[in-house]
Amino acid sequence: MAAVLSFLKRHSAFIGFAVVAMAAPLFTQNIYYLSVLAFMGTRFMIVLGLNLLMGQAGQISLGHAAFAGIGAYGSAILTTRWEVNPWAAMALSALLAATVAGVIGVPTLKLKGHYLAMGTLGFGEIVYILLVQFKWLTNGTDGISGIPSLSLAGIDFGKPQAFHWLVWGVALIMLRISLNLVDSRVGRSLKALHRSEAASMSLGVNTAYRKVQVLMVSAVFASIAGSFYVHYVHFVSPSSYTLTFSVILATTVVIGGLGRVWGAVWGSILMMVLPEFLRQYQDYTNLVFGVMLILIMIFLPGGIVSIGGAADALRRRIGGASGRSGGDAAPEGGS
Amino acid sequence: MTFDQFLQYIFSGITTGSIYALTALGFTLIYNATDIINFAQGEFVMLGGLTAISLYEAGAPLAVACLGAVAIVGVAGIVFQQLAIRPLLKAGILAQIIVTVGASLAIRTAAMIIWGRESRPLPPFTGDTPIKVGEATILPQTLWVLAVTLVIVVALQLFYRRTLTGKAVRACSVNSGAARLMGVSYSWVVLLSFGMSAAISAAGGVMITPVSFMGYGYGAMLGLKGFAAAILGGLGNPAGAVVGGLSLGVLEALTIGALPIEGASGYKDAVAFLILLLILFAKPQGLFGGRAVEKV
Numbered sequence: 001m002a003a004v005l006s007f008l009k010r011h012s013a014f015i016g017f018a019v020v021a022m023a024a025p026l027f028t029q030n031i032y033y034l035s036v037l038a039f040m041g042t043r044f045m046i047v048l049g050l051n052l053l054m055g056q057a058g059q060i061s062l063g064h065a066a067f068a069g070i071g072a073y074g075s076a077i078l079t080t081r082w083e084v085n086p087w088a089a090m091a092l093s094a095l096l097a098a099t100v101a102g103v104i105g106v107p108t109l110k111l112k113g114h115y116l117a118m119g120t121l122g123f124g125e126i127v128y129i130l131l132v133q134f135k136w137l138t139n140g141t142d143g144i145s146g147i148p149s150l151s152l153a154g155i156d157f158g159k160p161q162a163f164h165w166l167v168w169g170v171a172l173i174m175l176r177i178s179l180n181l182v183d184s185r186v187g188r189s190l191k192a193l194h195r196s197e198a199a200s201m202s203l204g205v206n207t208a209y210r211k212v213q214v215l216m217v218s219a220v221f222a223s224i225a226g227s228f229y230v231h232y233v234h235f236v237s238p239s240s241y242t243l244t245f246s247v248i249l250a251t252t253v254v255i256g257g258l259g260r261v262w263g264a265v266w267g268s269i270l271m272m273v274l275p276e277f278l279r280q281y282q283d284y285t286n287l288v289f290g291v292m293l294i295l296i297m298i299f300l301p302g303g304i305v306s307i308g309g310a311a312d313a314l315r316r317r318i319g320g321a322s323g324r325s326g327g328d329a330a331p332e333g334g335s
Numbered sequence: 336m337t338f339d340q341f342l343q344y345i346f347s348g349i350t351t352g353s354i355y356a357l358t359a360l361g362f363t364l365i366y367n368a369t370d371i372i373n374f375a376q377g378e379f380v381m382l383g384g385l386t387a388i389s390l391y392e393a394g395a396p397l398a399v400a401c402l403g404a405v406a407i408v409g410v411a412g413i414v415f416q417q418l419a420i421r422p423l424l425k426a427g428i429l430a431q432i433i434v435t436v437g438a439s440l441a442i443r444t445a446a447m448i449i450w451g452r453e454s455r456p457l458p459p460f461t462g463d464t465p466i467k468v469g470e471a472t473i474l475p476q477t478l479w480v481l482a483v484t485l486v487i488v489v490a491l492q493l494f495y496r497r498t499l500t501g502k503a504v505r506a507c508s509v510n511s512g513a514a515r516l517m518g519v520s521y522s523w524v525v526l527l528s529f530g531m532s533a534a535i536s537a538a539g540g541v542m543i544t545p546v547s548f549m550g551y552g553y554g555a556m557l558g559l560k561g562f563a564a565a566i567l568g569g570l571g572n573p574a575g576a577v578v579g580g581l582s583l584g585v586l587e588a589l590t591i592g593a594l595p596i597e598g599a600s601g602y603k604d605a606v607a608f609l610i611l612l613l614i615l616f617a618k619p620q621g622l623f624g625g626r627a628v629e630k631v
Contacts, residue, residue, distance in 0.1 A: 054429065058427070058429055059429075060429055060432055060433070062374075062436065104612075107615060107616040108615055108616075114372040114428060114432065115615055115619065117372070117374070117432050118372065118559075118562055118566075118611065118615070119611070119612060119615050121559065122559065122563070122607075122608035122611045122612055123608070123612065125559065125604065125605075125608050126605050126608045126609065126612075129601070129602065129604055129605045129608075130605070132601065133601045133602060133605075243555055244440070247436055247439075247440050250433065250436065251437070251440075254433055258429070283444070283447065283448055284444070284448065285444075286440050286441075286443070286444040287440075287441050287444040287445055287448070289437075289440060289441075290437045290438065290439070290440035290441025290442070290443075290444060291437070291441050292437070293433055293434065293436065293437025293440070293441075294418075294419050294434050294437040294438060294441070297423065297426075297430050297433050297434045297437070298419070298422045298423065298434070301426075301430065
């Protein structure tokens with residue numbers, strides 16, 4: 001009994017979140033709300049993976065839309081053209097995404113952060129161009145329609161509620177994997193390499209290998225999310241997988257909180273809910289996101305999960321405990 | 336492909352290549368001063384073109400509109416530096432990338448709100464009667480682009496080599512700590528570099544608008560091409576940036592000409608990224624050396 005209690009206590013946050021996520025469809029039959037929640041789930045999967053890469057390993061990908069695109073198009077093409085079983089198609093697409101991530105990651109991850117950012121950005125653009133240009137395979141800008149729903153053992157996951165449970169079930173498994181990863185030997189070595197790559201190398205962490213590993217995991221998360229998405233909306237087109245989407249994914253990670261697994265939860269919720277409120281001012285949405293990115297990086301680098309801590313710090317500073325005044329620490333002089 | 340066709344592709348390649356070169360120079364100036372890759376660089380190119388259009392439509396003479404646009408965007412670069420870059424000069428690479436990416440998204444969206452979704456033209460600087468070169472033709476605007484690019488490159492070299500301020504900028508790019516100890520104001524160097532970088536990229540945008548129009552969304556692609564050019568020539572090397580830009584423009588143009596498939600121009604943009612990835616994988620220090628890419 002005590003063991004059970006201590007287990008519940010240790011994992012209270014996860015269990016609480018899981019209960020809320022899985023219980024949500026019991027309170028609404030509204031298809032629109034259920035769809036928003038389901039899309040939040042797929043978005044959450046991508047952001048979780050990207051959060052591992054950016055927050056834990058300190059590497060940025062500006063081409064993550066491409067990995068989601070590989071999953072989406074992999075599933076779409078395999079199921080509509082060759083009538084592959086949707087689950088097998090999802091697995092094959094994820095495998096492809098992981099392979100591509102490995103091929104891209106090995107050379108670029110050895111370099112400094114800028115190069116990975118530009119490398120992934122270039123990769124994302126190439127994937128987008130190919131999706132548009134390979135008309136014989138992807139049907140170009142018209143996209144592919146008629147993608148079947150997922151089903152298993154007689155359960156039709158085309159129904160909003162069933163789909164919600166499926167997506168959030170998988171998303172929760174991914175969350176558990178991420179939480180475990182952060183607390184594991186792998187997570188500790190990632191954190192070490194984020195702080196000082198040279199120091200962690202000297203302590204025997206194979207830094208390049210670890211970074212590629214995380215990129216591959218995050219590519220698989222994104223690919224699976226892409227597959228789920230197209231099986232629900234039954235349609236895919238290249239316009240969903242642009243550079244802007246990659247930037248919005250990175251924004252979600254930053255706003256939630258870099259390096260905090262729970263930040264991915266809050267970031268996904270905020271980034272899905274905010275556009276709903278800004279619906280009237282749709283043109284301004286990306287302006288808001290861009291400005292938020294800058295402001296958060298300058299004033300709240302820990303993201304919204306760190307608001308509590310930041311408020312405490314501010315209170316202490318206002319309380320006069322702060323000795324150091326602000327200002328540019330760089331020495332000034334005429335030249 | 337006949338020789339005349341070949342020549343025609345070279346001319347068009349050099350025109351766009353000059354714009355890549357100016358964008359690459361913009362990347363180089365900021366990188367040398369701060370070690371930051373400015374992901375919003377392409378937006379300066381776009382802002383240059385669109386601001387010139389607005390000034391011209393408001394009744395300013397073409398020359399005033401163009402120079403005015405360059406000056407306005409230069410000031411915008413300084414403002415951007417003060418607001419967003421300065422607080423993060425000592426932050427990690429990740430934070431710097433994120434801030435410039437955020438700025439790029441914000442600027443692009445603001446441009447869409449201000450100027451709308453339509454791409455718009457600007458009249459050529461001196462007419463549009465093509466000049467015959469054999470069977471190929473060359474637009475007067477191409478000559479303008481080439482001449483102005485050349486002037487900017489020479490002026491930049493003179494500034495770096497001959498003026499005290501230029502030498503201070505170079506000193507900061509070699510070792511900003513030591514430069515500060517010698518009395519160089521680092522924050523002034525950074526401010527100057529952002530202003531010059533934005534203005535030079537804007538000049539590229541102004542000059543290409545009469546050839547290929549300008550729209551709010553053009554900046555992202557131009558920025559990426561400019562970065563590919565900078566990498567091709569060796570990041571941090573101004574001469575390399577120019578050669579890289581011209582080579583990239585010509586390579587792209589020839590790809591359209593040489594690919595035996597229908598709709599080859601659709602693949603044009605992929606060429607730059609393929610080159611970018613190949614260089615990153617095989618020879619990250621660029622074709623002409625430049626500062627070594629730090630491998631940790």
